[in-house]
Amino acid sequence: MAEFEYTVTGMTCGHCEASVRGEVSKIAGVQDVRVSAASGSLTIVASGEVADDAVLAAVDEAGYSAVRA
């Protein structure tokens, strides 16, 4: 397992967290997603490498912006 850390801007509440979690969870190989609106942190636990592009696109799809932390 590997962990990948991102910072997400724009999340304000649990619904926002759920939106991000829902989109990021769809990425192949992702085993767990931890997300906090309060801190803006997004931690992805995956069985292998996860492409930055896929993460940024998933967060964008949810309506927010992410950068690699």
Add this chain to the structure above:
Amino acid sequence: MAEFEYTVTGMTCGHCEASVRGEVSKIAGVQDVRVSAASGSLTIVASGEVADDAVLAAVDEAGYSAVRA
């Protein structure tokens, strides 16, 4: 048509607005629901009277608190 105004606390984003709108829209007689997280306003357009209890319960179900404005 009659309009009923409430103030809702705790909404932070469009997801919150959608949650409130979804629950309040289920109340019998409700024709339109306008809700703003920015101002905390909830306006209900209904074909007749809408019981305060029903509105407060619907907003509570969505996870927020309302008072008659």
